[in-house]
Amino acid sequence: MPIIDFSSTVRLSGPVSSSAIAVSPDGAVVAAVNPDSDTITLVNALTPEVIDEVGVGDDPRTLSFTPDSRSLIVANRGSANLTMLDIADPRRRVQTPVGPMPYGVLTDGHRAFVAEFVSGNMAIIDLSDNSLVERLPVGPFPAGLALFRGDENDGDQGDKLLITHLFTGEVTVVDLETLSVQAQVSTGAGTNLSQFLIVGPNGANAYLPQTRSNATNTKMTFDTTVFPVVNVLNLTDFSLMPKQRITIDTADQPASIPFSAAVFPDGDRLYVIHAGSDDLSVIDLKTNQGLAHIDVGANPRGIAITPDGSILFVNNTLDGTMSVIDANTLVVTKTLRITTIPMDPEVLQGKRLFNSAAAPVLTNDNWISCASCHFDGGMDGQTWQGFPDGPRNTPALFGVGETLPIHWSGDLDELQDVELTIRGIQFGTGLVSGETRDSLGPPHAGLSPDLDALAAYMDSIEVPISPYGENRETVKSGERQFNKLGCQSCHAPPFFTDQQLHDVETGDPSKEKNSHGRSTNFDTPSLRALWLTAPYFHDGSAATLDDVLRSGTAHNISADITVEEMENLLTYLRALPLDQ
Known part of the structure; x- marks a missing residue:
């Protein structure tokens, strides 16, 4: 038997989603991943004060409580494993290997469901002995998961699992009774950065924060390249509901990289966090219009709400904090330090700049960041038609500092030349004072500490080791x-x-x-x-x-x-x- 007890008979009481932060079903504990610290932090949801910070695996991305609130499962993207913890004694841990780059994880208390990003599979782990039950092909780049009960009015009482696909925006529906793909739903052309989805409390609809990439646009400006949206799925027939789509910039205000969401327990409000613009939109689901807009910390990647709907918690991954928000007054009441990120200060500042659309020096109107196209230093799978020098397939930035020049045209001979991209594509005022220089001319290096920090972060983006070299x-x-x-x-x-x-x-x-x-x-x-x-x-x-x-x-x-x-x-x- 594993040292973590998964024998409870408590069942899920409602829909659950994979997330970078979660509140235990009993409302007592908040857990948040710290990707750059390789830890998770446990917080008392009532006080709220930090209980403990616990080491897990490399680059933890999501976590999930068991229905009895006694255990927690964490997906570690970098070390390709799950960490299972006992909440009462979080130093008691079990590591279980899974496929390369696991992202979303959920549990029903007896099984763990894991989105294996590289292989395109959904793995099912039996928690009684940590054995692999099934590895189900679901399609390229699976990311977020949501679990809910089927429509009992239709006689379909089986559990369903929804899976997002990062670069296509598609959603795969898996029937967990038959362990088969029941449906695949398109959310429209250009939908991208589809990380997480949340199912409403009545199980009728699912909400998908996404970025829509307008890659076919031949006349690019900052506000015609990407668009912040929340798509809505009907879970009765698994169809897209285009008329219910929430366009964040018109419903609320311009925002960058809608990333995750939470729904108020009565189903009337949707809370959407934006990883690029460092803020939160509160949407009235009766009108699809904004009720409030709240600034939070750097690069928020997770949001959770207490079972009674009184408190919201936001995981700000690039400043190591958690925002605590009163869901009634919509005011940040506390900001908790949940980790100290163990990264060179210059590189950390550069990573914040890379992921940020929250300052005029980086973009106009909170619209677009480096991460909008190069999420996590990678690519977006798009070929953009409107670049000045011709159609351009977005390249990944893995090891980019070792392989200069940058761009398919080879027109940036140093990392600091991205100053030209900030001004020309993102329409920021720039990190350098005054005029820019020719990209193949005198260097931009040394002209701005922030630009040098951005270059230092780009230079730190490592090349991932391939999982395909075993033979x-x-x-x-x-x-x-x-x-x-x-x-x-x-x-x-x-x-x-x-x-x-x-x-x-x-x-x-x-x-x-x-x-x-x-x-x-x-x-x-x-x-x-x-x-x-x-x-x-x-x-x-x-x-x-x-x-x-x-x-x-x-x-x-x-x-x-x-x-x-x-x-x-x-x-x-x-x-x-x-x-x-």
Whole structure:
């Protein structure tokens, strides 16, 4: 038997959602993840005062209480495991491995449900012995989870699990009685950064804070690129309710990266936190109009409400605080220090700037941040048509400081040149006083402490280790093919880029307008983390790595090798960077 007791017969009393912060079902304890501290913090919900801060795994993202309020389960994204804790004695912990980059986690008291972000699976763990019950394919990049009872009026009394998909905005519905996918719901073109969803107390509707990316827009301005919305799903027939969609900028005021939400127990109010603009919208669900707007701390990524609806708690992940809000007066009554983030001060300041749309120096009207397109330093899966130099597939920033220049056009030769992006795309006034410099001219480094801090954070974004390198023999065979075909001439290890520009037959001269006269020459991308960064090429025209190697361009090598050699090569590419 595990040292954590999951034998309780208490059942869920209502819908629950994965979150970066949660209140125990009995209303006594608040728990919050601290991703950069690798800890969770327990708070007395009544006083409210910190009870304890407890180490878990690497990069905890979400947590879930058992229905009896006695135990807590945490999903650790970095260490690919779950931590199970006893609330009465949180130092009693059990670690259970799951698939790479777990994000959302929920429990019904007997099972844990885990969104495995990389594999596209939903894992089910039996808590009596921590064994894997099932690994159900649900689609790419699953993130948030919500659990609720089916419609008893229709005779469908089974539990249902809703799963968000980060880059597509889709929602997968899983029937937990049959462990099968019941439906997949589109929330519309361009829906993105779909992290969490919340089910209303009566189980009729689900609310999805999202960012809508207007990637097809050919005349980009800051307020036509991304839009803050909350989509609404009908849970009777699992359909999108377009007329109920809440557009945050018109219902309340402009905001950036709607991230998570909570519903008042009577179902009349929705509380939406915005991770980019560091604030909270209170929405009247009878009118879909704003009732209040509340400033909170840096990069809020979770919100929870007490069972009686009296207090709201917000997890501000980049200043290590929790905002305590009176749900009646809608006033912040207390700000608790729940962790001290163990990060170099300059890097931490840069991370705050990267994620922030809360200051005019970064963007106009709280609209857009670096993280709007490069969430967690990654990418958004979009190909933007309106960039001045042509269509551009958003690149991930993993290890970007080692592979300068930046951009497909290679037009930023230092990290501090993102000052030009802040001014030109985000419409901020900039972190540097006065005029900017040519991106390939004299450096911007040293002109602003905040700009240097932003660059320091970008330089700290690590390349994730691939989970696909386990079959060493296949990987080595693929590496031999890689070298035999001459791929290393442009993609030489250890960074797998020569940091030069080449014409690889993917560009359209009529669309490429690089201001530095480079036309259809593109910066050689690093091949590190290819497994996580589809689509490929500057215009996103290759959906998969297989498409790249059959593309009819300079990368088309499919006729030169056998099917087996191709599979080995693809395995090698997905395994990069190889674990040293």
